[in-house]
Amino acid sequence: MADTTDSRLGLNRIGLYAALALLVAFYLSPLESAIMTAFKTQTGFFETSPFVPPTPSTFTFDAWGQAFDRLEQGLVNSLLFTIPATVLSATLGSLVAYGLTNTKWRGQAFVLVLLVAGIFIPYQSVLVPLSRFWSIVDVASLFAWFEPVADRSGLVALAVTHTAYGIPITTLLFRAHYQSLDDSMLEAARLDGASIAKIYARIILPLSIPMFAVALIYQFTNIWNDLLFALVLVQNPANDVVTMSLTSLQGSMVGQYNLQMAGAFITALPTLLVYIFFGEQFAEGVAGGGA
């Protein structure tokens, strides 16, 4: 009796792991076929199956080199606007969450609902005004006296825009964390004589470090991956961000799949690395933010 249950259980377990493994194959297959293709020569990827590794005769690094050359400027530009936008939106989100969670006054809920609704806005509904706004607020002429900024007006616009659209989600992430803090701890700090700003600096901020990791990782991934805002806000090709460079690489290298795949991997590399090393935080951001 016990034996049959055990073997049934064993069979169930085998079935379970088989299903899990099949799903792993499914989820990784686009990446696998892409990475194999990226290491193949043109004849290699046309004549062999996409998931088969390259043979010595069809193996080449060329695609990677060429793709990197095409994307190099885009990568630099993406880093230039993604990092400030990520840091700013996380920092501001933390401040907003503190101001709306751990102080008491009427109307907080209203402000909060407005902010949270901002997470769900389809970007299309603000695209035309955004492009108008950034042509009226002309960063290039405003900063004509400072070339490094004037030359990167599109990136400045992107950084500011992404900061603004990132604040709702980071606010929600930090708020969930701040709500879980012990109220009486903050009251104790008040009784200890700490001002609202001091409480933030000495109590809240040190306790927010894990949440900062979550918010920064989540925002970095979101902002790095975006294409739409860049399409609309970047006018000067010298300011093209990496998702734009990759799109034009794909458009101009029709049929050169090895080059396209290598380019896709190079573009994804920063977010992939972040994901591999901080997957837990990313998952927490995904689950907590709800977007």
Next chain:
Amino acid sequence: MRSRILRVLRPGEQADAESEQQVRTDGGTSADRPQRGAADSDARADGGVTATADQPSRARRWLDSEFVKSLPFWLPATLLVGLFVYGAIGWNFVISLTDWTGLRQPTYDSFDFEMYEVFFRNVGKGGLLSGPHTQEYWALRNTFVLLVVFTVAALVVGLLLAILVDRDIRYENTFRTIYLLPMSLSFVVTAIFWAWMYNPDTGMINETLRLVGLGSLTQQWISDPQFKLFAVMFALVWQFSGYAMVVYLAGLRAIPTDQYEAAKVDGASLVKMYWRVIIPQLRASTTSAAVVLMVFALKAFDFLFVLFGTRPGPSADILAMMMYRESFGITNWAYGSAIAMVLFVLALGVIAPYLYVQFKRGEL
């Protein structure tokens, strides 16, 4: 019952006759209330004067209030969001009421709903059932199909993943990480991957079909209008089912183990247990995951843009794409803005009830 104490008014503040008067109607059950005579109240008045000096003025009090002190924390960022989100939507609405086209500047002199009329007239132009249909019809229809089919499919796959991962397996973290991985990738990257996957000659999908002897099922996945939208949704499910999994896993973890054990004791089979005991409790997870997935679906622009450019054709066109094409492709700004408003209202229809319920439950 209530008695009021004497409050000494500050000079300059309007005198309130009643508060000058000390009303004492002591009574009730309080056992320890000292009796006070007139002399006592004089003494208190003196004490009150010293207290007055310490009392902050109304302005001072206001400056000291938590509201004012919290302003520096939330106001700047909230203004930024207000400007970029709500300001922009309002502006977009205004533009949608104009006739702005071409490369000239917009003029804000005459407003009407002409663009919306055009849009909805075109939606119904060919007759809703028979053809030939306009691009408006197709974009709206495909948007709805995407919204519903993609969302349901991603929820089902996500739930399945969550249940499998929740079965107390080894290397749970690794499995979870792999299933969620596509979500960390850009639409641009995944679109390029899937363009290659769907390649009719050497793509992974058709190759695999041939390999397992189903060569007859191979298709021109992303050029055949019959399969285009399906192919797109399949790839999107691949990318976002991990998200649904994460939400469902959190929901599953919140269910006490007792219930699994109770169901087992009651003799429920595994399938019955999930169907009748566990899944009904995941309603909240389903709602929040569905809302977010629908919003993803509305934002699927990037993916289609990389696969098809701005003209995916009637079978895969969506409102988000059409809006971009009208505005930034052929500079029909006002018309593009009107389509954007339709999209916004669609999104609002999904999120407003959700946020309202969350707000009512105090879960924001």
Next chain:
Amino acid sequence: MAELTLDHITKTFDDGGDEIVAVDDVSIDIADGEFLVLVGPSGCGKSTTLRTIAGLESITDGEIRLGGDVINDKRPQDRNTAMVFQSYALYPHMTVRGNMAFGLEESTQLSDDEIDDRVTEAAEMMGIADLLDRKPGELSGGQQQRVALGRAIVRNPEAFLMDEPLANLDAKLRAQMRTELQRIQEDLGVTTIYVTHDQTEAMTMGDRIAILDDGELQQVGTPLECYHEPANLFVAGFIGEPSMNTFEARVDGATLVTDDFEYDLSQRHRDAIGAREDVVFGIRPEDVEVGADTADGHTYAVTVDVVEPKGDENYVHMTFDDDHETPDTFTATIGGLRQVDAGDSVVVRFPPEAIHVFDAGSGEAVLNRSLDTAEGVDLVL
């Protein structure tokens, strides 16, 4: 060191248009160095009262004075009070030393050395000197509790405000901390207000206790005063475990008539009751004489319903009408070695010197047990 006066304080909250009175015109004078326990059921306003003293809530009306100074408009940190929270409210990312020093750093001009001296001194007093460099997460509940107390002590306040500080400890540790807390309070001589919902804690710890219900002060007095001379029905029911037995009654000349029994009133009783017609008759469980052998107008035959043995004593629940499915019962406590069983018929006596009578309308006590009888309590008032 200072006396603390709550002078007619009222606190109302606005709940979506409805005004909720959390503290209703409460006045208490707390002497310098006194240990006053604020007790009442949950939601009675005791914590709110404490929080208004701390400055965490503003008062709607009234005045709070500490050492003669009006403090209700001062900022919390300027009030010279220190609060101990139920959750301890320690800063998890700081060491014990950091936790204790935080208040001194934020609200005084003391040098680092002076702060360190005071922290060390307070830590020694609380027996946590060897834990100073640990973080709260590494401490047991009892140790965290000591840190929380130490953090209050180090501020050298004029008053301690304690909000159920022992509620999160297990029963044994709680009993131990109770005595320790009293010892420390006595040593320091700091005026203390201690909030609890536990009437046992109130009885054992307080110099005086103040009983609150529904925002209103019911009685302030020594524990024994509140026990033996409750001001009203609420206090009579709240203080004492098991609760006082009460029966609604009608005055019929020299007799009290309840649904279950009639009770002969003495002249003393009648003087106190006066012209009242509807009253509530009360008697503490330990005053019920079980198995009385004299028969007078105060003895009754009853049936034992349930017996709860406690070891040192038994709680005997008895009823006048054992025909009923769910009978109304009253409780007597008898010695733990006395044998009584459910279903037994026994004779009980309600001694005339031990009864309480309350006004049925207002609930106020009109007659409390007399304390000067032969078997009376030796009570110094």
